[in-house]
Amino acid sequence: HGTASDAALPAADSLGLARGLPLSSLSRLQNHGGAGHLVGQLAAAPVQLPLLPGKPATTFWAYNGQIPGPAIVAWEGDEVRLQFTNQLSQPSTIHWHGMPVPAEQDGNPHDPVLPGQQRTYHFELAAGSAASYWYHPHPHGHTAQQAYMGLAGVFVVKSRHDPLAHLPEQWLVLSDLKLDAQGQIAANSAADQHDGREGQFVLVNGGWQPVIALAEGERQRWRIWNASSARILKLALPAHEVDLVGTDGGLIAVPRRIDTLLLSPGERAEIVITGRFAAGKASALQALPYQRGKAMGKEQGDILTLATIKRSGSKATAELPATLRPIAALGAPAVKRVVNFSENMADPSAMFLINGKKFDMNRVDFSGKVGQVEEWDIVSQAHMDHPFHIHGTQFQVLARTDDGVWQDEAFLAWRDVVNIPAGETVRLRFVQQRPGLRMFHCHILEHEDAGMMATLDVR
Numbered sequence: 001h002g003t004a005s006d007a008a009l010p011a012a013d014s015l016g017l018a019r020g021l022p023l024s025s026l027s028r029l030q031n032h033g034g035a036g037h038l039v040g041q042l043a044a045a046p047v048q049l050p051l052l053p054g055k056p057a058t059t060f061w062a063y064n065g066q067i068p069g070p071a072i073v074a075w076e077g078d079e080v081r082l083q084f085t086n087q088l089s090q091p092s093t094i095h096w097h098g099m100p101v102p103a104e105q106d107g108n109p110h111d112p113v114l115p116g117q118q119r120t121y122h123f124e125l126a127a128g129s130a131a132s133y134w135y136h137p138h139p140h141g142h143t144a145q146q147a148y149m150g151l152a153g154v155f156v157v158k159s160r161h162d163p164l165a166h167l168p169e170q171w172l173v174l175s176d177l178k179l180d181a182q183g184q185i186a187a188n189s190a191a192d193q194h195d196g197r198e199g200q201f202v203l204v205n206g207g208w209q210p211v212i213a214l215a216e217g218e219r220q221r222w223r224i225w226n227a228s229s230a231r232i233l234k235l236a237l238p239a240h241e242v243d244l245v246g247t248d249g250g251l252i253a254v255p256r257r258i259d260t261l262l263l264s265p266g267e268r269a270e271i272v273i274t275g276r277f278a279a280g281k282a283s284a285l286q287a288l289p290y291q292r293g294k295a296m297g298k299e300q301g302d303i304l305t306l307a308t309i310k311r312s313g314s315k316a317t318a319e320l321p322a323t324l325r326p327i328a329a330l331g332a333p334a335v336k337r338v339v340n341f342s343e344n345m346a347d348p349s350a351m352f353l354i355n356g357k358k359f360d361m362n363r364v365d366f367s368g369k370v371g372q373v374e375e376w377d378i379v380s381q382a383h384m385d386h387p388f389h390i391h392g393t394q395f396q397v398l399a400r401t402d403d404g405v406w407q408d409e410a411f412l413a414w415r416d417v418v419n420i421p422a423g424e425t426v427r428l429r430f431v432q433q434r435p436g437l438r439m440f441h442c443h444i445l446e447h448e449d450a451g452m453m454a455t456l457d458v459r
């Protein structure tokens with residue numbers, strides 16, 4: 001922040017971004033398939049949006065011309081067929097982040113869709129898979145750029161037995177926008193490649209500071225996605241009561257009252273917010289400063305207001321259920337592995353490493369078995385935080401170190417992203433239910449592109 005090119009930019013509220021848009025304004029993917037079938041088309045292509053007054057329009061890359069891409073909503077049990085057309089000038093894929101789809105439908109870097117080509121992704125949504133997922137490109141070496149140019153969208157799978165179905169929902173897709181002085185999306189600087197890119201603006205659903213109406217005493221269910229390439233968001237709603245009710249893989253067993261919510265890149269959460277317009281406390285969704293590494297210098301920026309909340313009278317809504325859904329702990333592991341995250345700042349061509357190695361498309365790092373419980377210790381020897389993500393399944397965090405001291409995880413949850421703070425270790429368990437190559441990587445997308453990724457071959 002505060003560089004010469006930043007200084008040339010107008011404040012966010014004078015950009016041509018939709019301001020205060022209703023969160024329900026995310027456009028939906030039209031379902032052409034009839035009951036039990038979700039059929040649709042997604043095309044990735046450049047699109048021009050007027051952002052800066054008196055300057056040429058800003059070029060984004062978008063799915064179906066929309067930022068974020070159309071929201072896909074389907075039900076457990078649905079069969080999904082989505083035809084993807086790549087109208088970019090570089091290879092792309094669509095990765096169904098967090099979804100338990102077959103490896104060959106996962107849009108991983110092994111299956112690029114070349115410029116001008118099409119492919120259809122086809123999978124079924126398993127029973128019990130209801131959750132807030134998302135989709136984004138995953139071609140080798142181009143993922144960060146394609147994501148920060150605008151290619152991302154949400155994919156919500158619903159259950160017919162949803163204990164929170166009675167609550168009104170708000171969906172918030174948080175992303176970063178970094179512009180150059182001409183109002184075009186800035187290329188990554190060397191510092192962005194290294195630290196992960198953070199923009200001058202944090203967008204909500206592609207717009208700027210939405211206004212959410214909430215009554216005193218009213219309960220709303222919010223689904224929140226961190227779709228930024230590198231920004232770790234420490235979210236707070238100071239005036240209101242907030243209960244965590246879901247993580248990446250859907251509802252947790254029991255609501256948990258929280259003060260702040262740490263959401264790393266790629267991660268999602270569901271919260272229930274109860275309107276309490278406490279005097280003297282900010283009635284807004286805020287991002288608090290977060291220090292994402294011991295050697296990263298001062299905490300990033302100030303408190304950001306992401307959404308404002310307007311009081312709309314008083315309303316008592318239904319109680320929050322005491323239990324949401326059962327989650328069984330995974331059993332004793334058949335395999336234990338150590339996954340080491342490190343940085344080699346002396347080598348710009350291999351800076352971000354997993355078990356001392358840079359990603360290689362032709363290398364299998366681990367071999368696993370379908371149905372087998374794996375226990376992984378993700379050990380950070382890095383000086384900055386790196387969020388761990390694995391494809392194909394959800395995991396349970398068992399324990400983590402805090403300043404090197406092990407702490408059992410306080411509650412069971414299904415996740416597919418977990419932040420690994422600099423110098424700490426996170427222990428997790430998972431089962432892969434289908435064979436194939438599964439990527440695991442840092443979800444700071446600049447690091448993933450730089451090779452902080454590896455492959456688990458499940459047989």
Ligand code: C2O
Binds near residue numbers: 441
């Ligand atoms: Cu959201 Cu391998 O990525």
Ligand code: CU
Binds near residue numbers: 385442444452
């Ligand atoms: Cu990283």
